[in-house]
Amino acid sequence: MDAAYLETRCRLVDKTLDRFLPKAKTRPATLHEAMRYSLFAGGKRLRPVLCLAAAEACGGTVEAALAPAAAVECLHTYTLVHDDLPCMDDDDLRRGMPTCHVKYGEGIAVLAGDALLTLSFEILAQTPPTSRYGVGSYVSELAVASGSRHLIGGQVLDLEGEGTDVLLSPSQLRYLHESKTAALLTAAIRLGAMTANATPARLESLTVYGRSLGLAFQVIDDILDVTSTTEKLGKSVGKDEATAKSTYPALFGLEKSRKEAARLTSQAHNALKPFGKKAAVLHEIADYLLGRDY
Amino acid sequence: MDAAYLETRCRLVDKTLDRFLPKAKTRPATLHEAMRYSLFAGGKRLRPVLCLAAAEACGGTVEAALAPAAAVECLHTYTLVHDDLPCMDDDDLRRGMPTCHVKYGEGIAVLAGDALLTLSFEILAQTPPTSRYGVGSYVSELAVASGSRHLIGGQVLDLEGEGTDVLLSPSQLRYLHESKTAALLTAAIRLGAMTANATPARLESLTVYGRSLGLAFQVIDDILDVTSTTEKLGKSVGKDEATAKSTYPALFGLEKSRKEAARLTSQAHNALKPFGKKAAVLHEIADYLLGRDY
Numbered sequence: 001m002d003a004a005y006l007e008t009r010c011r012l013v014d015k016t017l018d019r020f021l022p023k024a025k026t027r028p029a030t031l032h033e034a035m036r037y038s039l040f041a042g043g044k045r046l047r048p049v050l051c052l053a054a055a056e057a058c059g060g061t062v063e064a065a066l067a068p069a070a071a072v073e074c075l076h077t078y079t080l081v082h083d084d085l086p087c088m089d090d091d092d093l094r095r096g097m098p099t100c101h102v103k104y105g106e107g108i109a110v111l112a113g114d115a116l117l118t119l120s121f122e123i124l125a126q127t128p129p130t131s132r133y134g135v136g137s138y139v140s141e142l143a144v145a146s147g148s149r150h151l152i153g154g155q156v157l158d159l160e161g162e163g164t165d166v167l168l169s170p171s172q173l174r175y176l177h178e179s180k181t182a183a184l185l186t187a188a189i190r191l192g193a194m195t196a197n198a199t200p201a202r203l204e205s206l207t208v209y210g211r212s213l214g215l216a217f218q219v220i221d222d223i224l225d226v227t228s229t230t231e232k233l234g235k236s237v238g239k240d241e242a243t244a245k246s247t248y249p250a251l252f253g254l255e256k257s258r259k260e261a262a263r264l265t266s267q268a269h270n271a272l273k274p275f276g277k278k279a280a281v282l283h284e285i286a287d288y289l290l291g292r293d294y
Numbered sequence: 295m296d297a298a299y300l301e302t303r304c305r306l307v308d309k310t311l312d313r314f315l316p317k318a319k320t321r322p323a324t325l326h327e328a329m330r331y332s333l334f335a336g337g338k339r340l341r342p343v344l345c346l347a348a349a350e351a352c353g354g355t356v357e358a359a360l361a362p363a364a365a366v367e368c369l370h371t372y373t374l375v376h377d378d379l380p381c382m383d384d385d386d387l388r389r390g391m392p393t394c395h396v397k398y399g400e401g402i403a404v405l406a407g408d409a410l411l412t413l414s415f416e417i418l419a420q421t422p423p424t425s426r427y428g429v430g431s432y433v434s435e436l437a438v439a440s441g442s443r444h445l446i447g448g449q450v451l452d453l454e455g456e457g458t459d460v461l462l463s464p465s466q467l468r469y470l471h472e473s474k475t476a477a478l479l480t481a482a483i484r485l486g487a488m489t490a491n492a493t494p495a496r497l498e499s500l501t502v503y504g505r506s507l508g509l510a511f512q513v514i515d516d517i518l519d520v521t522s523t524t525e526k527l528g529k530s531v532g533k534d535e536a537t538a539k540s541t542y543p544a545l546f547g548l549e550k551s552r553k554e555a556a557r558l559t560s561q562a563h564n565a566l567k568p569f570g571k572k573a574a575v576l577h578e579i580a581d582y583l584l585g586r587d588y
Contacts, residue, residue, distance in 0.1 A: 022442060028450040031442055082408060087400035106381035107453045110404065114376060115442035117408065121415045122437035125430045135430035136419045143416035148316060148325050148409035156322040159401045 002284070006049065012062070013048040014040065016070045020123045034104045034112035035119075039077050042095045046217075046285075047072045047185060051192035053281040054206055057272075060196020064128050068138060068191035071124035075146055076184060078116035079155070081109055088159060130197035138191060145187035154179025161246055168246035174215070176246075181221075182214025201274075208271035209282065216264035217289055222247035223257050224292075265290045296578070300343065306356070307342040308334065310364045314417045328398045328406035329413075333371050336389045340511075340579075341366045341479060345486035347575040348500055351566075354490020358422050362432060362485035365418035369440055370478060372410035373449070375403055382453060424491035432485060439481035448473025455540055462540035468509070470540075475515075476508025495568075502565035503576065510558035511583055516541035517551050518586075559584045 017039060024033045048069035055065035084091040084099040085106060092102050101109035120142065127138050145151060157176050161168060168176065189210040193203055226249050248257040268286045272279040311333060318327045342363035349359035378385040378393040379400060386396050395403035414436065421432050439445060451470050455462060462470065483504040487497055520543050542551040562580045566573040 026443065028442075028447050028454070030454065031447060031450045035442065078408075082404055085404065087404060107379075108450065110376055110379065110381060111446050111449055111453070114372075114407075114411065115446045117411055118437050118441045118446065121433055122441060125433035125437065129430075135428060135433060136423075139415055139419035139429065139433055143412050143419065147412045147416060148322075148329065149320065152405050152409045152412065153322050153325060155405055156325045156402065159405070160322070160324065 005281070006288075009049045009052060010045045012066075013045045013052075013069055013073065016048075016066045017073060020067075020070050020074075021119070030104065030108055031111060031115060034100055034108050035116055037103060038081050038100045038112060039074065039116065041097055043073070043077070045073060046289075047076055047188040050185065050210075050213075050282070050285060051188040053285065054189040054192030055196045057206075057275045057279045057282055058193045058196035058198040058202055059278070060192070060198075064195040065192045067123050067127040068142075068195060069188070071120040071127075071142065072184065072188040072191065074116045074120040074123065075142065078113040078120070079146075079151065079184075081113040081116065083155065085109060088155075089162075124191075127191075127195060130195065132197050132199075133194040137194060141187050141191055141194070145183040150179050150183035154181075154183070167251060170251060173246055173248070173251060177215050177218040178211065181218040182211045185214035185217065186210030205271050205274050209268050209286075212264045212268035212271065213286055213289065216261045216268065216286075219248045219257055219261040219264065220289065220292065222249055223254060223261070226254065261290060299575070300582075303343045303346060304339045306360075307339045307346075307363055307367065310342075310360045311367060314361075314364050314368075315413070324398065324402055325406060325409060328394055328402050329410055331397060332375050332394045332406060333368065333410065335391055337367070337371070339367060340583075341370055341482040344479065344504075344507075344576070344579060345482040347579065348483040348486030349490045351500075351569045351573045351576055352487045352490035352492040352496055353572070354486070354492075358489040359486045361417050361421040362436075362489060363482070365414040365421075365436065366478065366482040366485065368410045368414040368417065369436065372407040372414070373440075373445065373478075375407040375410065377449065379403060382449070383456075418485075421485075421489060424489065426491050426493075427488040431488060435481050435485055435488070439477040444473050444477035448475075448477070461545060464545060467540050467542070467545060471509050471512040472505065475512040476505045479508035479511065480504030499565050499568050503562050503580075506558045506562035506565065507580055507583065510555045510562065510580070513542045513551055513555040513558065514583065514586065516543055517548065517555070520548065555584060 021036060021039065022032045024036050026032050051069040051072055052062050052065050055062060080094060081100045083089050084094055085101055091099055093099065099109075100112055104112070121139060124138050124142055125135055127135065129135060147153075154176050157168075157172070158180065161176075186207055187210075189206050190203055193206050198206070225247065248260065252260070265286050269283055272282055275282070315330060315333065316326045318330050320326050345363040345366055346356050346359050349356060374388060375394045377383050378388055379395055385393055387393065393403075394406055398406070415433060418432050418436055419429055421429065423429060441447075448470050451462075451466070452474065455470075480501055481504075483500050484497055487500050492500070519541065542554065546554070559580050563577060566576055569576070
């Protein structure tokens with residue numbers, strides 16, 4: 001994908017997030033600082049970029065998709081903040097920087113996560129409705145994908161799997177990846193499409209694209225955890241293996257994992273056929289994710 | 295207030311919550327059990343009861359207000375679960391029972407809180423819109439009241455005040471109580487009124503009622519912490535004093551605190567004048583809260 005395109009989009013997303021977030025000095029300042037610290041820590045903005053690209057693929061505008069793009073990024077950031085807590089993954093480093101609880105303390109990190117989650121719905125409520133979709137549809141979409149049966153459910157399985165020597169079965173691992181990663185990626189894409197008033201058939205195609213992309217993304221994440229270096233990745237690597245965590249490479253080996261990532265990526269490409277040239281960016285994002293080494 | 299009335303309302307709220315919550319056996323079962331454990335732990339259901347009563351005071355139906363009533367109770371419960379965590383208030387006992395993290399572990403307690411917060415917006419999105427208010431208004435109302443500038447902001451002040459010997463000033467304490475308690479009580483009431491398509495003037499009167507009631511509630515909570523017994527209250531008492539926490543009695547003494555609670559309660563009554571007899575239940579709730587001893 002064009003690096004300049006990505007950078008322009010990232011800047012737009014950052015500007016939007018800055019606009020929606022309370023200023024760092026707003027009372028209580030510690031909380032708002034912590035929220036901004038985690039939100040502007042150099043994330044790839046994959047979910048918001050996908051949201052905007054999906055809106056365009058369906059003939060909509062970037063402007064209409066800005067609120068859900070920002071909402072999804074706030075939500076994603078809260079999951080990282082809570083995931084890193086000592087009672088969860090206990091990570092000190094995220095994107096090369098101290099994690100939120102290391103910098104601000106555990107109590108503030110819990111509250112900053114809670115506040116980012118709450119803010120994501122406050123932002124989402126400002127999305128313009130279309131003839132097919134109202135704010136109720138948007139909120140349901142995000143709440144279900146990020147709720148107890150999907151995203152948070154995946155975190156629970158992950159948490160329960162840690163510290164045990166028992167590997168998950170392949171189908172359990174797929175469920176874990178679908179919940180932890182694919183659900184929110186797919187919601188980001190669907191929300192973008194909904195702001196463009198996409199038909200149910202189009203939404204369904206994008207759901208297949210999102211799920212395939214999300215699963216590919218997670219398999220690649222597992223592979224990178226084995227093959228990359230701490231420096232490149234900006235977070236502690238080798239951690240999955242150390243805790244006997246179930247990953248694709250642990251269950252299937254590196255070679256098979258790479259093939260699975262490629263298969264899922266091509267499945268994502270196929271799902272975009274109905275969109276023709278309008279889906280160029282979505283195609284490029286899929287290729288970009290498969291090729292990344294950080 | 296009529297005890298039978300309250301009990302009937304509580305049963306209706308419980309039934310509604312049971313309907314909106316995933317079954318305890320839904321995967322991942324530990325999470326859904328933990329959510330239900332904290333939600334059905336014998337809470338007074340004050341916020342949902344207020345929500346339903348406000349809808350009726352504005353000529354609306356109980357049915358239309360059930361979703362926001364349930365949403366607000368899920369949100370309130372998540373704040374309790376996260377508040378009790380070791381990195382926050384570190385409480386082992388809540389309503390006479392082990393707190394969520396004592397029973398299920400800290401990781402699950404964080405996630406159960408996150409899931410209840412997320413669910414509250416999923417439920418709220420199902421509230422029927424009126425000619426004046428859509429789902430966007432409902433979601434904004436709850437998100438702002440429970441977000442970083444209000445409810446969570448209050449938790450931060452509370453957290454920062456702990457472990458220090460410095461008492462808050464009276465105006466800081468008022469800000470703390472407004473954020474921690476009054477904001478969500480007021481949102482519960484306003485949401486109920488909105489489902490009844492209340493005029494902006496009516497909403498404003500109910501805002502005064504809610505804020506006064508919420509502040510009175512918090513002052514009384516502080517008083518009970520000093521005067522009640524662990525057995526009656528079902529939670530650890532004397533804890534505020536032990537941690538040199540700023541409370542109304544600590545700042546003003548018991549006598550003045552009781553007078554302030556009465557003053558706020560009468561302010562709440564006055565705000566209900568425009569509603570005439572339709573506000574009977576709201577009047578009774580105010581008297582009930584002032585008279586409670588647990």
